[in-house]
Amino acid sequence: MKIRILRIAVLSAALVTGGCAVWGVHAERGRPAPAGAGARSQDEAAFAQWRDGFLKKFKPLSKASALAWWTSSITGKDEDFKKRMDLEMQMNRLYADRKAFAQLKAWRAAGTVQNPLLHRQLDILYLNHLGYQVDTKLLDRMTELGSQIDQLFNTFRGEVNGRKVTENEIRLMLRTSTSNAEVEAAWKAYQAVGKRIEPKLRELVTLRNQSARAAGYANYHALQLAIQEFDGAELLQLFDQLGADTAGIFKTLKAEVDAAMAKRFGVPIADLRPWNYQDLFFQEAPQIYPVNLNQLYQGRNIAELGRKFYDSLGLNVDDILARSDLYEKPGKSPHAFCTDIDREGDIRTLQNLMSNELWMGTLLHELGHGVYSKYTDRRLPYLLRDAAHIFATEGVAMFFGRQAKDAAWLSDNLGVPPAAVAPLAAAAQQALKLEQIIFSRWTQVMLRFEKAMYENPGQDLNKLWWELKAKYQLLTPDPQRNEPDYAAKIHIVSAPVYYHNYMLGELFASQMYAKLRAERHLKPGDLLHLTGDRGVGTYFQQQVFAPGLTLGWRKYVEAATGQPLSAKAFADQFMAR
Numbered sequence: 001m002k003i004r005i006l007r008i009a010v011l012s013a014a015l016v017t018g019g020c021a022v023w024g025v026h027a028e029r030g031r032p033a034p035a036g037a038g039a040r041s042q043d044e045a046a047f048a049q050w051r052d053g054f055l056k057k058f059k060p061l062s063k064a065s066a067l068a069w070w071t072s073s074i075t076g077k078d079e080d081f082k083k084r085m086d087l088e089m090q091m092n093r094l095y096a097d098r099k100a101f102a103q104l105k106a107w108r109a110a111g112t113v114q115n116p117l118l119h120r121q122l123d124i125l126y127l128n129h130l131g132y133q134v135d136t137k138l139l140d141r142m143t144e145l146g147s148q149i150d151q152l153f154n155t156f157r158g159e160v161n162g163r164k165v166t167e168n169e170i171r172l173m174l175r176t177s178t179s180n181a182e183v184e185a186a187w188k189a190y191q192a193v194g195k196r197i198e199p200k201l202r203e204l205v206t207l208r209n210q211s212a213r214a215a216g217y218a219n220y221h222a223l224q225l226a227i228q229e230f231d232g233a234e235l236l237q238l239f240d241q242l243g244a245d246t247a248g249i250f251k252t253l254k255a256e257v258d259a260a261m262a263k264r265f266g267v268p269i270a271d272l273r274p275w276n277y278q279d280l281f282f283q284e285a286p287q288i289y290p291v292n293l294n295q296l297y298q299g300r301n302i303a304e305l306g307r308k309f310y311d312s313l314g315l316n317v318d319d320i321l322a323r324s325d326l327y328e329k330p331g332k333s334p335h336a337f338c339t340d341i342d343r344e345g346d347i348r349t350l351q352n353l354m355s356n357e358l359w360m361g362t363l364l365h366e367l368g369h370g371v372y373s374k375y376t377d378r379r380l381p382y383l384l385r386d387a388a389h390i391f392a393t394e395g396v397a398m399f400f401g402r403q404a405k406d407a408a409w410l411s412d413n414l415g416v417p418p419a420a421v422a423p424l425a426a427a428a429q430q431a432l433k434l435e436q437i438i439f440s441r442w443t444q445v446m447l448r449f450e451k452a453m454y455e456n457p458g459q460d461l462n463k464l465w466w467e468l469k470a471k472y473q474l475l476t477p478d479p480q481r482n483e484p485d486y487a488a489k490i491h492i493v494s495a496p497v498y499y500h501n502y503m504l505g506e507l508f509a510s511q512m513y514a515k516l517r518a519e520r521h522l523k524p525g526d527l528l529h530l531t532g533d534r535g536v537g538t539y540f541q542q543q544v545f546a547p548g549l550t551l552g553w554r555k556y557v558e559a560a561t562g563q564p565l566s567a568k569a570f571a572d573q574f575m576a577r
Contacts, residue, residue: 043112047122050103054125055382057094059342065091066341072147073350076154076331085147092139095132104129120550121383127227134214138207145204149197149493154333156196158189165189167334168354174278175287175294180265187275194488201487205457208496212454221454224497228390229553235500239447242503242567243472246440249575253434254474260288274475281489282473283442284358285435291427293357293405296414302353306363309403309413310371313530313537320370323348335490336362338369338397343385347373357404365401372396375545389553391501395508396544402509403530405432412531425527436506436574444472446499449486454497461486510569511561512544 068084104126107113113122132139157164160173165186173186208220217223225232261276262269278286287294303326310317323346325332338349349366353359372393376385387393403409407425410416416424445468452464465486466477486492491499516536517528530536543560557565 040112040114043107043110044115044118047107047113047118050100051121051125051383054094054100059382061087061090061094063342066339070339070341070348070350072151073154073333073337074325074329074331076151076333078151081147081151085143088143088147089136089140092132092143093136095129096134096136096139097129098133101126101129101133117381117384117550121381124383124549130215130227131211131223134211138210142204142207142211145200145207146493149200149204150333152196152200153193153335153490153493155331156193158186158192160185160189166328168328168352171280171358174275174280178264180267180276183265183275184273187280190280191483191485191488194484194486197487197493198484201493202457204493205453209454209457219454221451221497228497228501230500235447236451238567239444239500239503242440243444245567245571245575246437250437250441251474253437257286257288257434261286270476272476273478274469277475281442282469282475283439285431285438288434289427289430291424291431293410293428293431296410296416297355297357297360300355300360300414302355302360302363303351305360305413306367309364309409309531310367312532313540314534315371315375315537315540317367317370317374319345320347320349320367320374324351326351326353328352336366338366338373340373340386343373343382344378345374361401361404364403365397368397368400369393371540372545375541376548377546380548380550384549386549388547388549388551388556389501390498391504391508392544392553392556394501394505395512396505396540398502398505399509399512402432405435406528408527408529409531411527412529421527433574436570438473439506440503441472443499443503445469446489446491447503448472450492450497450499453486453492504565507565507567507570508557508561510573511557511563511565513573514569515539515561 065084065087068080068087072080072084104122107122108126113119157166158170159165160170160182165173167190170186170190174183177183177186205220212218212220212223215223217226222232225235257277258269258272261272261278265272265276267276274282278284303321307317307321320338325348328334332352333350334352336349336351338347340347347370349363349370351359351363351366353363372387376387378385405428407416407421407428410424410428411418411421445465449461449465449468452459453461462482462484466475469475470477513528516530516539517526520528522528547556547559551559554564557563561569563569
């Protein structure tokens with residue numbers, strides 16, 4: 001299953017860039033320089049020397065910052081957030097060095113750093129510095145606001161009937177209650193955080209736009225897409241097409257959902273509101289099919305199930321789980337993430353596990369990020385020891401997170417009797433299809449909301465939020481409510497201009513799934529049994545994880561799946577009638 005509200009992958013600062021590096025070229029020395037190539041060899045040597053000096057400062061600071069981020073996410077304490085903020089400000093200053101940025105820019109313009117691995121690292125360093133070429137006071141204020149908002153999210157607990165409740169408790173109410181009044185109260189209890197976040201978020205958006213304009217971009221959304229090596233028009237065209245392709249099937253499925261929810265709560269379909277869909281943002285699929293996956297997970301040790309599954313693939317996660325923090329506690333972030341602390345093997349995940357399908361999918365998802373980091377080729381230079389792209393690590397995580405709803409996985413890992421597999425397969429596939437289509441519509445909201453918010457932050461953002469949710473999710477807002485509900489979505493603060501990568505990750509996940517099915521010569525309707533298949537683990541290690549950041553994302557996807565990134569495999573898997 002996909003983890004949206006829970007899914008904040010903590011990636012390194014090195015976002016994907018362009019470049020022509022070829023996987024398999026390890027030696028940065030390259031071939032002997034031909035005659036007349038003196039400038040090239042001199043600049044390559046100069047850049048390598050500069051890079052080493054930069055990393056001598058960057059690596060210990062990055063590690064300390066990652067550890068502080070981890071600690072503050074667990075404790076929620078003021079002193080831990082202050083330490084995290086102070087270290088982030090030190091990182092700001094390192095990236096804000098204008099003399100260093102000018103040198104990186106000059107090397108790129110000269111085109112004299114041609115060794116594939118060095119060229120790749122130059123691009124990475126250039127783009128990592130790009131968004132920081134502003135006054136450090138502005139950077140510090142952005143960091144301060146972000147830290148303050150994160151702390152509010154970590155420590156906020158909504159109230160239902162005068163009692164403070166955790167996010168897990170709110171989610172449980174939304175999933176299990178048949179009382180319209182109770183789910184309304186639970187939904188509003190969570191959304192209440194938005195009112196506390198909104199003033200700081202608005203200031204943060206303004207400052208982010210200032211930083212983007214200083215870097216030569218129209219707004220922060222445009223800057224971040226450039227750093228992620230996306231053409232904004234191309235990305236929007238892809239989402240326009242996906243939106244058109246899913247509109248019909250979503251309308252049909254939404255009608256099924258509406259009928260089920262109207263019956264569940266004893267209200268007319270016209271009276272259904274956002275709190276009636278068993279999820280805070282209608283990004284997860286409600287339970288409308290006869291299979292109740294939560295019953296299968298009840299009383300199970302979720303962490304042990306995840307550990308055994310990955311181990312069966314030859315992707316051991318014992319060390320990751322040993323460093324992780326898996327269960328709820330006061331002050332701790334209610335969400336989930338995975339972080340690579342040092343690119344040397346200190347990988348860990350924050351969870352709030354419960355014995356249900358949501359958290360099984362969450363754990364499988366985040367451990368997908370973990371094994372990606374763990375099995376990236378450690379022989380690569382430090383800057384290339386990272387995921388090929390944000391959506392690549394998300395795609396891996398989604399591939400594995402989907403297993404929590406997969407009939408073959410349920411049979412192999414939960415001991416579902418063989419006689420029950422066929423009906424379970426049909427129901428599980430229906431549930432997964434519903435989830436994927438619902439999520440594809442939700443990502444439309446997030447992409448378009450953030451784009452419009454940064455283009456015009458002074459507009460009525462709550463009005464924009466609900467107009468988009470009505471258009472793409474076919475939700476009817478509460479006409480009596482005018483609260484900053486958009487500000488209750490943590491990604492807008494903590495993972496800005498990121499959500500489109502989740503949808504691209506789903507496309508990538510489907511392409512990897514199609515490749516594995518084809519290699520095993522499976523016919524339509526045949527189940528893909530991953531558990532115990534060491535060949536699957538080998539595929540991920542060698543073709544998906546090992547290349548790190550050596551390839552641009554277009555070449556990487558084609559090398560890993562045999563196809564350019566597109567919606568075809570996703571459509572084949574989930575949009576067939």
